[in-house]
Amino acid sequence: MNIVKNLYAYVWPGNDNNCNSFVFKGVLNNGKHLVVDPGHLFTPSYQEPGLSRLLESMEKDGISSASIGLVILTHAHPDHCESAIVIQQEMGALVALHEAEEAAFKRAGGKVDLYLQEGALELGSNEKTDLQILHSPGHAPGHVTIYWPAEKVLIAGDCIFYRSTGRTDFPGGNAAALRSTIARLSRFDIEYLLCGHPYGNPGILKGRDKVQENFAYIQG
Amino acid sequence: MEEERIKSAFEIAMERVSSLPELTPEEAAEQKEREFKPVGLALSHKYLQRQISEDELLSELSRRQGEKGEIVRRAVISNLFQAIQLEDIAKADKALAGLAALAARVADGFRETIQRNFLQVRSEFEREVQIEFKVFDSIVRKDLETAGIRGSAIKPNLVENEKWLQNLSRMRQAYEPKLEKIKNELADSLN
Numbered sequence: 001m002n003i004v005k006n007l008y009a010y011v012w013p014g015n016d017n018n019c020n021s022f023v024f025k026g027v028l029n030n031g032k033h034l035v036v037d038p039g040h041l042f043t044p045s046y047q048e049p050g051l052s053r054l055l056e057s058m059e060k061d062g063i064s065s066a067s068i069g070l071v072i073l074t075h076a077h078p079d080h081c082e083s084a085i086v087i088q089q090e091m092g093a094l095v096a097l098h099e100a101e102e103a104a105f106k107r108a109g110g111k112v113d114l115y116l117q118e119g120a121l122e123l124g125s126n127e128k129t130d131l132q133i134l135h136s137p138g139h140a141p142g143h144v145t146i147y148w149p150a151e152k153v154l155i156a157g158d159c160i161f162y163r164s165t166g167r168t169d170f171p172g173g174n175a176a177a178l179r180s181t182i183a184r185l186s187r188f189d190i191e192y193l194l195c196g197h198p199y200g201n202p203g204i205l206k207g208r209d210k211v212q213e214n215f216a217y218i219q220g
Numbered sequence: 221m222e223e224e225r226i227k228s229a230f231e232i233a234m235e236r237v238s239s240l241p242e243l244t245p246e247e248a249a250e251q252k253e254r255e256f257k258p259v260g261l262a263l264s265h266k267y268l269q270r271q272i273s274e275d276e277l278l279s280e281l282s283r284r285q286g287e288k289g290e291i292v293r294r295a296v297i298s299n300l301f302q303a304i305q306l307e308d309i310a311k312a313d314k315a316l317a318g319l320a321a322l323a324a325r326v327a328d329g330f331r332e333t334i335q336r337n338f339l340q341v342r343s344e345f346e347r348e349v350q351i352e353f354k355v356f357d358s359i360v361r362k363d364l365e366t367a368g369i370r371g372s373a374i375k376p377n378l379v380e381n382e383k384w385l386q387n388l389s390r391m392r393q394a395y396e397p398k399l400e401k402i403k404n405e406l407a408d409s410l411n
Binding site for chain 2: 028096115124131132
């Protein structure tokens with residue numbers, strides 16, 4: 001599903017748990033793509049194919065899996081990071097995540113190429129895409145969200161869903177930190193809120209009012 | 221006819237053992253080595269972990285005399301030598317202090333001289349690593365820029381980068397002769 005400009009969303013269509021994935025098509029030099037949260041290789045309970053399904057959907061949008069140049073992980077839970085290891089090893093893409101998620105990613109068998117921290121991420125040389133990486137702890141200690149100011153897009157990972165929030169009972173989770181993160185994110189000018197899971201809704205909220213209403217509902 | 225006595229399991233085992241051939245001197249030495257070397261390794265490990273002091277290490281070694289004591293001492297020395305590495309200054313310093321304490325009849329200030337020499341080699345190595353690290357970081361960032369990735373949000377993970385590990389290994393090898401010289405001085409004092 002094309003969201004805006006060259007940003008595509010791949011809402012998880014299966015029955016088992018897996019994350020939504022997002023792709024910035026041809027945003028890097030040489031037409032390479034950025035993938036955010038490629039998800040599970042296979043889902044844990046029903047063994048539904050995660051990565052192959054994502055790559056097939058991408059191909060339908062003219063996004064070649066051979067041209068993935070960078071994978072950003074919002075955090076290193078297996079339902080977000082597992083496929084990144086295969087993309088890194090078999091397609092030569094770089095993997096980026098926050099340093100506080102490194103131990104979890106290593107436990108899953110991954111190796112970090114780039115550490116992410118709060119700041120600017122400039123992609124491409126000719127047609128630049130300027131993103132902001134926001135350290136957004138709570139669901140995981142090194143959770144990051146990605147804000148695209150030009151198009152007012154927030155890729156929220158597992159911080160916020162449609163009318164709910166990410167869990168904080170995993171190791172490193174922190175309810176107070178998540179509350180602060182959500183309060184901070186709610187102050188951004190957001191037209192597209194892209195959530196990490198399709199819980200009760202695809203997790204793609206379009207329109208400033210809808211987004212604000214969702215923040216208000218969650219913050220009570 | 222005399223009735224055959226029932227033997228205990230112990231007696232049967234001892235009969236079997238007595239029928240085995242005697243160990244050759246080499247086998248006997250190997251067995252002792254296997255038995256006492258772990259004691260030396262454990263002692264040196266405890267020392268390097270700061271669980272026992274130099275005095276306690278020396279006292280433990282002096283408790284073990286003869287062939288057994290020699291094996292333990294050799295294992296301690298070998299492990300302390302292995303701990304003299306450029307990347308772990310605290311451990312290397314401890315190992316140097318331990319070896320200097322084990323050295324017999326050394327001139328006054330021997331320990332300080334050895335430690336000073338090590339620190340000098342170490343600081344030269346560290347300086348070179350820092351310079352090379354900066355150069356490597358800028359090369360990697362340039363490669364990233366060529367790929368269209370830049371900004372304050374990214375920091376390349378260089379310490380696990382294959383090329384960096386190769387560079388580090390090359391620099392370490394270049395400093396090996398200087399480190400060997402210090403180790404040889406220590407080895408001479410231990411003979």
